[in-house]
Amino acid sequence: MSGTEPALLSVTEVAGAIAxxxxxxxxxxxxxxxxxAKWQPHLNAYMSIEAETALAAAEAADAALAKGESCGPLHGVPMAHxxxxxxxxxxxxxxxxxxxxxVAKSTATSLQRLKDAGTVRLGSLQMVEFAFGPLGHNTHYGPVxxxxxxxxxxxxxxxxxxSAVAARLTFAALGSDTGxxxxxPAHFCGVSGLKTTVGLISRAGAMPLSQSLDTVGPLARTVEDCALVTGLMAGADPLDPTASSREVPDYMAATRASARGMTVGVPKAFYVDDLDPEVAAILQNTIAALRDEGIAIVEVDLPNQLQLSGASQLVLATEAAALHKRWMIERPQDYGPQVLMRLENGLAVTGVAYLEALxxxxxxxxxxxxAVTGVDAILAPVSPMAAPRIDETDIGNGPGAEALIQRVTRFTRPINYLGLPALSIPAGFTKANLPVGMQxxxxxxxxxxxxxxxxAFxxxxDHHTKCPDLP
Known part of the structure; x- marks a missing residue:
């Protein structure tokens, strides 16, 4: 692999090269x-960096491979989650x-399945407090x-x-998608990300936020990488009765299949309303690229998405508040102000309203x-905007906080409520060189x-191949 920095390879490329x-x-x-070492001071993407143990595990993986012993498709591939x-x-x-x-006393099923496939642990990655925030701010550990x-x-x-996948600090990373x-993050950072169908991947050992909305899925550089990682995690799990027992398809084969002759629907309203002009232009460019691949584009008239969004928020707020009730009583001062505000909102939802939403x-x-009969998939922006500035959006529970959250997440919440799968793909860049994703x-x-x-896209x-430069 002379001449190629290994960290710049995709998951499938590095796994193949190691094998x-x-x-x-x-x-x-x-x-x-x-x-x-170079990027962390600028990004704050890692929570813990475990260099010595990672290198020792990598050397053990190399020694095993030299003896003809392979753990699986990701043997020796380093990752952080x-x-x-x-x-x-x-x-x-x-x-x-x-x-x-x-300190955890058990290992999440999804993480264990990646370990069983041979991955090496690099450390752990930063996140919003209790996974309850759409922008990446964190009162306790600073913004990523x-x-x-x-x-x-x-x-x-x-x-x-x-952030870490985009900067090539890990080959892939687990995320979670509740709203x-x-x-x-895939959209704002220019990487691929798969929100899976509710129940496709076990949630056992993953911190819960909303018992009926939480999903496990990967962020990676390519759609092919997402397919590989998803296929290794999917399937029934006795530790999670909500995990589906249906046969796991060959997701990698799906990435090699032709999309010619498929039909993609573009919503007539909601997902195309009030877009920033550059996002609107990238949506049109994406439509044109799909047409060039032999994919038919049609308009679709979807049911009222605002109602779906409202129902999703109601379910999420109620289930999150139920999970956090004890800590909210005993340790309210240990929450960040925005997270506490959103959890307290959940306490105001009546049981009748929650059950009606379910x-x-x-x-x-x-x-x-x-509404989508005859359409293979729906195409829509992930968000109406590219990544906003941190100093303009890190407003805690101040005036405008709820309105900001609503605007940023308006195109994602309805899909969570319905439990549907959605794939975010890098689709272009703004004039300020900020990525824009489509789902x-x-x-x-x-x-x-x-x-x-x-x-096929x-x-x-080549949007997904572009790599940011060190600040």
Whole structure:
């Protein structure tokens, strides 16, 4: 691999190079750690950096491979993940003061499956406190910064994951998506991110926020990488009765399939309203690129998305407040002001309103599926804007906080409420060189379809290959 900095490879590329013994796990790990040393002071993307143990694990992986022993498809590939995935014996802060010294007694199923596939732990990644915020701010540990411009936000709550993958400080990273927390950092930081169908991947051992909305998924450089990582994590789990027992498709094969002849729907309203002009232009460029790949583009008339968004907020606020009630009583001073405000809002929701919102989900999903008959996926922006400045948006619980959250996340929440899969793909850059992402939304458990379309788009464009420069 002479001439190529190992950390700049994709997951599939580095895994293939290690398996073929063209590159050692130690070289790949050292390359990531070298970039971490240079970028971390600027980005604040890592919560913990475990250089010595990572290098030791990488050397052990190389020794095993020399004996013909491979753990799996990700043998020796170094990764770091959002600091909400329990890893036995490690401190898992969940981005909070309350858990700043909490040591996990078990390992999350999703994380364990990646370990079983051979990954090497680099450390853990920063996140919004208790995964409850869309921009990436954190009162306790400081904001994570966007590698394309450190004055700008990363998006949240998987802020460290988006920043670290974009800066090539890890080959991929787990995020979580309850209201947009994978897609938002992917969009703001210019990487690929897959919000999976509710139940596709076990949530056992992942810090809960909303029991009916939480999803596990990856952020990575390419759609192909997302497919590889997702396929290794998906499937039934006795530790999570909500995890689906359906057969796991070949997601990698889906990324190699042709998208020619497929149909993508563009909403007539809501997702195309009040866009920043540059985001609107990139949406049109994305439509043109998909057409060039032989994909038909049609307009679709979706049900009222504001109602879906409102229902999603109600469910999230109520379930989050129920999870945090004891700490809110005993340790309110240990929450950041915005997170506490949002949790307190959940206490005001009546039981009747919450149950009505849950009961409406089935009819709402049926109405959505009827509206997209004959369409393979929906294309929409992830957010109406590119990454805003940190100093303009880190406003805690001050005036305008709720309105800001509403504007940033208006295109992600309805999809969470319906439990649908959505793939965020880099689609272009603003004149200020800030990334803009588009999302492909599929039907439940039809990740293969959006992966096929997303991979076709990435074969035809180079937005996902661009890498930020050190500030």
């Amino acid at each position: 073929a013994r063209k590159l050692s796990s130690r070289e790949a790990t050292q390359s990531c750690l070298d970039r971490v 959002k600091d909400m995935y329990y890893d036995e014996g490690h401190v898992v802060t969940c981005g909070s003061k309350i858990r700043k010294d909490w 910064r966007n590698p394309w411009n450190v004055a700008h936000a990363t998006g949240g709550s998987s802020s460290g994951s988006g 947009g927390s994978i897609r938002m 009961r409406w989900r089935g009819p709402a999903l049926a109405a959505h599926l009827a 492909l939304v599929g039907r439940p458990f039809e990740e293969t379809t959006i992966l096929t379309i997303g991979a 990435q074969r035809a464009t």
